[in-house]
Amino acid sequence: MDIPSKTVRELYRTMVVIRAFEEKVQDLYARGHIPGLAHLYIGEEAIAAGVCANLGDRDYITSTHRGHGHVIAKGALLKPMMAELYGKETGYCKGKGGSMHIADVNLGILGANGIAGGGLPIAVGAGLSCKMKYPGQVTVCFFGDASSNNGTFHESLNFAAVHKLPVIFVCENNGFGISVSQKQHQAIVDISVRAAGYNMPGITVDGNDVLSVYLSSAEAIERARQGEGPTLLEYKTYRWRGHHEGDPNQGGRYRTKEDIQAWVENCPIKRLEAYLTKNKVMTKKQMQAVWDEVEKEIDDSIEFAEQSPFPPLEEMFQDVLA
Amino acid sequence: MSRVITYAQALNEALAYCMEKDDSVFVMGEDVGRYGGIFQVTAGLQERFGVDRIMDTPISEAAFVGGAVGAAMTGMRPVVEIMFIDFITVAMDMVVNQMAKMHFMFGGRAKVPMVLRVNIGAGRGTAAQHSQSFHAIFQHIPGIKIAMPSTPYDAKGMLIEAIQDDNPVLFVEHKKIYIDKGEVPEEAYTVPLGKAKVVRPGKDITVVATLNMVAKALAVAEEMAGKGVDMEVIDLRSLCPLDREAVLASVRKTGTLITADEGCHTGNMGGELAATVAEQALDSLKAPIVRVSGPDTPVAFSPPLEQAFIPSEQDLKDAVNRVLEYL
């Protein structure tokens, strides 16, 4: 299947937004402007961009503690996102959720999640809603390699398979759960093999190749839309930064500089840029224009976040019960 | 010989001592190995004791907490680190229905000598799923000891005691005090579980506090001493066994009770102490009991809201002033 040039350009833009946003967050965090934890997605942009490009506003996603990329790709606006990272009233969750809990139900974003594996059963539930009430709509569930060891993974895949739910399980295999390498936390190499245990298709794809991500997820999403049930997709990738900002030397305690460097060279954005030039989809100048435009948008979001007020103290007692 | 070390180092020494002494002791949890635990409590132990005795587990709380129950029933003494207390919910069946019940259900014929190390507390900007203080929930489940050391000295002595205890122990730490320092002997010693400690004797007002509320209570007591109010500060140190006697003795002396704990208000450990006093020492009360606690709301991410959640010295002073109106 050929991917239309317009779509490829959109994939590029989405990846650039995620990268540029997170590089800014890295800097703001280092300078103490952003409180709490920041788990950056830098290096993994192709997965969120490629998968979400196949989704509409009415489809759902569940996200993880490393969720900025997923929610940006699903259409979240930068201003309320940045404001949420600052803990400001104008943020997506009125400042009450922060980086790990960004949600916008109107955009189908059922929340980033601080519990490893917590999003999988939620995705099953959203899948039930799709099947019972909104045929043709799907739910995509993002989670990491290490989270796939939680019981919720197995229970959710089984449930979704038995009921042929329109849920696409997207495992972002970056090789680590904090400091523990995949070799240390599971006895398999490809997590996709676990699909066999639940009689659903499972495939492993290069997660740094956005076009492969786009095509493989398009197929799984289409199957789900047709009522043919769930798929387990595994995308192999790597996180360039530490587990969170503050993890020394980008995770240097448990990874080598050489490994990190090799993956930096395997940058999903650079790879797409090479494709764009070779196939004459975009010129270098046009690409630069995307970066410039995006930088401006992000600067605006920072200004918006900085100028927004903190929520009033009474806000802590709002929303406890509906 | 004593020297000054951090709370995290004191726990680390307790683990090293117990592992050295008894080869049935082992540690498991997420990132406890090369990483040393996210609060560095297990730092350096894997180099010393190897990967089988300081074991990095997959993210599978039910499997490794339940695994500890099975290992404990069959001759081992596991110490499990749960990265944040919030994640213990993933293993709740293993804690509530298995770990806490085996000894009783089997007519005393099985023992579950294990320790579950958890931490509570807000203040690190980690929002509602990484900041909870729901330790009091476990007070409602018979069959679990609950230790809550507030100083490096107690941390070391109580952890050694907990590991050597034949019961399951929920060992509650506070994430804001891991880097606090205090005097700790180099040699091994134990601090009993279930014994409160009067950390500042006084005759006018009783404050019973846990974990980092102890230091706040002491600071307020110093300030009030300047105003002629003599406060007694008790570090409760364990939620189970609950040292009701120590609390009652103090209340009988001062005629007052203020409790201070970071858990939410409803179901807070203060409620149990208040009920105990109402049942057994009502006639000695000169003023209403006041409970200083977190509010009944999840912990918000936004810094000002998070700070407002954490019970402060000012909240304690307000409680003292309220009591003083009656004295």
Ligand SMILES: Cc1ncc(C[n+]2csc(CCOP(=O)(O)OP(=O)(O)O)c2C)c(N)n1
């Ligand atoms: C139930 C639970 N256990 C432990 C944690 C602590 N924790 C947060 S992220 C993480 C590693 C997650 O690894 P993975 O799922 O591979 O995602 P990645 O961070 O690599 O994106 C751990 C252990 C948690 N948040 N929830």
